[in-house]
Amino acid sequence: MITTFTCKKRNSSKVWDIRELAYNVKWETTTNFAAGTLTFNLLEVQEGFVIRNGDVICLKWNKKKIFYGYVFKYEYSSDETFSVTAYDALRYFKNQDSLVMPISTVSQRFEKVAKMAGVKFKTVATSSEKLKAEVCDNxxxxxxxxxxxxxxxRATNKHFYLYANYNVVELRKFPYKQLKLVIGDKSLMESFNLSRSIENTANVVRIIKDSKKKKGRSSATAQSSPSSIKKLGRLTYxxxxKEKANPAQIKARAKQLLKQKSKEENTLKVTAVGHTDLVAGNACIIKSQSLKEVGLGTKSLLITKSTHHFNDRDYTVDLELNV
Structure with a gap:
């Protein structure tokens, strides 16, 4: 159950308890470079309290810290209710700037922009891979x-992501937690939807370079096996x-893109009984006989998006998982 749900002005010590006034509480996290979002409806109260943009919102479930963020949008309707949208500290990473990044690692760059954004931060995972200097303009x-x-x-096969752990923005590595939770027919799962698509698949990739001096063009092509092309048809990308790319680099880029694009896109969406560890960046075990029958056996899958619905004692979560 919700044990803490408060609202306060940034420059005030007065804290308002809104647990009994809030409903339709939804918390969303994603690995796709976006802030965590908390939306809820709020009954109007007297006693001098009115919600405003910039207010600080804190939410805890069973005393566990869930969300710390700021109101960025609210609507007030004739039935005297507010519809509120709050974002965690990652929202300030949407700020634009012009910076010169020296030769540095991704963790060093994270720390630099976190300071610029003015948020609390922590480097949970680090990288020793040095990246080339770069001008980031606007x-x-x-x-x-x-x-x-x-x-x-691409260089290390290590995948980093950003996550707001309550009021601290963290640089993490996939998966952050390998959960022992089994979501399946007999445990937690309520429903699922599996999508398989070749809408964006390519089994032939061609890299083309125009030559200004010779007024012509050169190219490099990479393609999947004949059986793949026969099965799906010819799908060309x-x-x-790049202007300075040499023939070897063009050929390597074609192979790299083919590796990325020759795969079928698979998305699994699951609705389950809620658990606070089922957040973007963690991995959980999926086990379902119906999914096994269509080729998806018991697997640990990465959560790319989670939407938690807190409704009194009824707590569910919608998950999107990387198959």
Whole structure:
């Protein structure tokens, strides 16, 4: 049950307890470079309290810290209720800036932009991979870090992400927690939906480079096995090479893109009994006979998005998992 749900002005010590006034409480986390979101409805109260943008919202479930953030939007309707949207501290990573990033690691860049964003932060996972110096002109902190994280992943196969642990923004590595929780037919699972798609799949990748001096163009092509092309048809993706790329780099880029794009896109959505550890970046075990029959046996899967619904004592969570 919700044990703490409060609202306060940033410059005031007065704290309002809104546990009995709030309903339709929903908390969302994602690994896709976005702030954690808390939305809820709030009955109007007298006693001089009115919610305002910038107010600090704190939520705890069974005394466990869940959300610490700030009101960014509210609506007030004729039935005298507020609809409130609050974001955690990651919202300030949407701030734009122009920075020169020296040769540095992704963890060093995280610490730099976190200081610029003015938030509390902690580097939970570090990388020793040095990234090239870069000029980040008029980019959000999210954009600056997403590029650094992608480059680090390509070089080391280690995938980092950002997470707001209550009021502290953390740099973490997938998976942060390998949960022992089993979500299945006989435990926690309420429903599921599995999607398999080749909408964005490519089994032929061509990198093209225009030559200004020779007024022509060169290219490199990578393709999947003949059996894959026969099975799916010819699915071609074309990309222009960087101006300074040499033939070896163009060929390597074609192979790299083919590896990324030749896969079928699989998305599993699950609705389960709520648990506070089922958040984006953690991994849980999925076990279902119906899923096994369509080729998805018992597996530990990474949670890419979670939406928690707190409703009195009824607590459920919607999960999106990387298959």
């Amino acid at each position: 980019k959000s902190y999210f954009d600056m870090l997403s590029g650094a994280i992608a480059k680090t992943k 074309i990309e222009k090479a």
